[in-house]
Amino acid sequence: MAYRELVKRFESVREYMRDFLVFGYKTRREFDGKSARTYDNERRRIESWLGDNLRWEYRAKGKAVFLSMDAAELAHNPLYRAWQSKSFTDNDITLHFCLLDLLADGLPRHAEEITDALAARYGTLFELPTVRRKLKEYAELGILEAQKQGRALCYALSPCTLDSLFPDPARLPELLCFFGETAPLSVVGSFLASRRGEEDCKLRFKHHFIVHTLEDQVLLTALEAIRTQSRLEVTNVSGRSGLEQVTAAVPVKIMVSVQTGRRYLAAWLPEQRHFVSLRLDYIKALSLRPGQEEDGACRALAEERLAHSWGSILHSNPRLERFSMTVAADEAREPYIIQRLRRESRCGTVEQAGPGLWRCTRYVCDAGEMMNWVKTFIGRIVSLECDNQSVVDRFYDDIRRMAELYGGED
Amino acid sequence: MELFSEVYGCYYAVVAEILRSAPLTRAQAEALAAGRGYGESVLQLIPKLLDSRDWPLLEERDGLFHSRLDRLPDLPVTHLERAWLKALLADPRLRLFLSDGQLARLEEALAGVEPLYRQEDIVYFDRFLDGDNYADPGYRRRFQAILAALADGTVLRLTYQAPKTGIHTGDHRPLRLEYSPRDDKFRIYTVKVQEDARHSCHILNLGRIVDLFPSEARYDGAFDVAEWRRRHRCAQPLLLQVTSERNGVERFMLEFSSYEKQSEYDEETGACTVRLWYQWEDETEVLIRLLGFGSVVRVLEPASFVTLMRERVARQAALLGFGPKGTVAP
Structure with missing residues (x-):
């Protein structure tokens, strides 16, 4: 089949675009499970959409294609171009423009009248069922308004512009x-x-994070399910094993990390009876299923757990761990450190523990989740206390390893 | 609802533009397709529209292509788009862009429309808590004055509360507005207009602008913020080694996906070598974010940045009573 710029399914390019942007090191042969021809077509297509943003470099293992850009310089997200690439038939585009032009006068017409007018005015012959299908589709999209006139269903251009x-x-x-x-x-x-x-x-x-747009259809369906209190059938691909799994879930929240760029669907799994947070970029497909009466209880539980979550995970176990970190900060010369504790500790308690010492305390379900944040204070941490000693031990271990990495030699 | 639909598509937009520009020559149609279309649209779209009867929307007469349509209207706002606009009505930032009259009109027009999403269904769990106060009427007034100045190119007299040096007043022409979803703050890039013509670029937090008025000063120079930022980029990129431990490569690559970078993966070691470019002003931020990755990320170059990492790690090791190279002090 001849190469075309447009595609039928968004899914076919989603993975390539993510790999080019996020990783940027894969060569043609490292795209597992894809034929060389498929890879070449998708690369050519994405190159055609994104122009100079897509770059390449010859490396030991072949040509690596990557998207490298300073997102702070972008006026528009270039990945939106992918959302504008849906293929269509000759009838689709001809009907689209002729219908809009014909109905621009605002007058409602029924399908037969429209079919005749299309032939008379534009010299284009369409089958009545084809026109009916397009009218119904455009009424569902909101481009047209359908109204009953007697027994006939009439269509007019929507006045909402x-x-x-x-x-x-x-x-x-x-x-x-x-x-x-x-x-x-x-x-x-x-x-x-x-x-x-x-x-x-x-x-x-x-x-x-411009890459987020690649998950927008998943997000749209998930938000619709949350809003309408529906359940979801989730087809999820494990980020580590690559295994695909289909799960029934009660969606409760979308959890967004504005720092790490990861976004999750937090959901209750009724069969396993616990919460789970599924990465949106690892969700392959979602479909709506009817909600059940008992789902209300897990939504209420989710709100309760949210108050003690540090990250994306809503914990099923109500037990809380006390975590406290004391950092050295001169309140006169380094007020920004104390300001960081207040704005970044996600409603933790911040208090002065002594001259030049500030303590931040937080009760969380899993203190281990806090450690990436804690490590951003490396160089100032005077003490860590936690009900779960293994969390503190892991921090000590990491510092030991970092001290080895930067242990003095260049 | 489906996002992926041809009615929002690139080809439909190009064809609409060509139809609205008709009558036109082939070269003009090709220029429109090249400008608004994809890289190969001139080859793929133009023949369908001009050379075949596949899309009979134009007809050729006297070397010009004429539209066969009479009055192509704008595409109505679809249900999806209406629902999205309705959802924005619950976003406190919307009132920064609109007047009360515009807001009331939009609310009335969208009465009865279900929002596409609800704010409360999305949790930004690591957003900083000291974001700008959008509910403050003074903030809104200043924001709108800055938007107007950005569009008109006018100069404003700004009074700014600097975190270290206190109150400053000066004439600034806003050049760029920048928003950070992490900080939930707006900043403006301005050129400060001075009598001695030694104009300089400033980055000001909107939340720290105490007051502003129109200024009589003028600045018609062509200060280029993008060029200024390029000049204030690190002289040498960071050279980092990222290990796959604790899914480190994936975590790092996503977190730093908004930065310009180049990476190479070594299958044997499972580590990734990354060159990463950043702005000078962001050096401390990049440093602490890299520290957050712990031993998963090692900075290899430049030496000055390695020294910064080493100093922090050494200080931390000393605070914990570790000896050299991580041994526990007796």
């Missing part, structure tokens, strides 16, 4: 640019913005 929602368009480009990068499901903002043509509103984003 950007102009009608924002009769005063002041700052609309900036609004769409901002939320089109930062809001959940931000790609939708880019769809709206693209109606006006891409503008550079001089807005930029730091600590910005």
Whole structure:
């Protein structure tokens, strides 16, 4: 089959784009399970979408393709181009433009009338069932409004436009640019913005994970399930073993780490009777299933556990561990350290423990989850105390190993 | 609901633009496809539209392509997009961009629309807690004045509370607004306009701007923030070795995916060598984030950064009573 820029399924490019952006070291032969031809087509396609952003380098094991960019310099997320690549038929595009043009007068018409008018006005002959299908699809999308006139179902162009929602368009480009990068499901903002043509509103984003958009369909379905109190059938691929597993789950929250870039679906597994946090980027497919009456109890439990979670995991065990860290910080010269403790300890208690000593205490389900954060204070930690001594021991061990790594020689 | 639909697609947008620009020449249509389309759209889209009867939307007369449509309207806002806008109404940052009148109009127009998501269903569990106060009417007024100045290119007299040196007042032309979802803060890049024409770039936290007024000063220079940032990038990239222990490579690569970097994986050792570029102003931030990875990440170059790591680790080892190379002191 001849190469095309457009694709039928988003899934087919999702993995490649993530690998090119996040890892950037895989060569053609390291894309397991894919034929060389498939790889070449997907690489060519992504190159065509992203232009100069996609780079390559010859390495010992072959040509490695990667996306390397300073996200803080991007006016728009370039990966949104992938969401605009859905393939279509000749009938789809012709009907799209002719229908919009025909119905621009706002008058409602029924399917037969529309089919005749398409032939008369544009000289294009469409089968009635084809037109009916497109009208139904566009009514479901909200492009058309369906209304009963007597026994006939009539269709008119929806009057809901950007102009009608924002009769005063002041700052609309900036609004769409901002939320089109930062809001959940931000790609939708880019769809709206693209109606006006891409503008550079001089807005930029730091600590910005552009790769998140590749999971937006998963996120959309998960949020719909949470909002409508449905269950989900989750097809999940283990990040370590690569094994695929299908699980029934009661979704409760989306947990987002703005620091590490990881996002999770927190859910209750009714069969195993515990909570689980599934990485959105490892979820292959989601489908909605009816909710059950007993699901309300696990949602309430999730809210309770959330108060004592440090990271993404909602723990099933209610037992709490006390964790306390004392750091050296001169309150006059280094107030920013105390400020860090207050803003980053996720509602921990911060108090002065002595001159130049500040203690942060937090009760959590698993103190082990705090250690990455604790290590950002390396060089200042005077003492750690924890109900779970193994957490403190692991920290000591890590410092020992770091001392070996940086032990004096260059 | 489906996000992946051709109605939001690149080809539909290109064809709409060509139809609105008609009558036009082939070269003009190709230029539009090259500008707004993908890299190979000129080869894949243009023949379908101009040369075949596959998409009979244009007709050629006297060397020009004329649209066969009469009045192509804008694509209506779809249910998906309406639901997304409705969800934004619950976001406290929306009021920074809109007036009360615009907000009321949007709320009225979207009455009865279900939001695409609810704010409370998403937990940003490691977001910093000292983010900007969007509910403050003064903050909103200053934010909107800065947005207007960004669009108009005007100069503002800003009074700024610096964390170390106190209150400063000066004439600044805002050049770029930057938001960090981690800090939940806005910053502006400005050029400070001075009488001696020694203009300099400043980065100011919006939350620290105490007051602002329109200034009579003018700055029509072409200060380029991107170029300024390039000049303030580290002279030499960090050379890091990331081990696969505790899923280190995956964790590191994702966390630093917003940085410019190049990586190479060594299958034998399971380690990854990464070159990473950062802004000078972010050096401390990068340093503490790397410390957070513990022994999973080792900084190999440059020597100055290795020294910073070594000093912190040595200080920590001393605080814990370790001897040289991690041995426990007697």
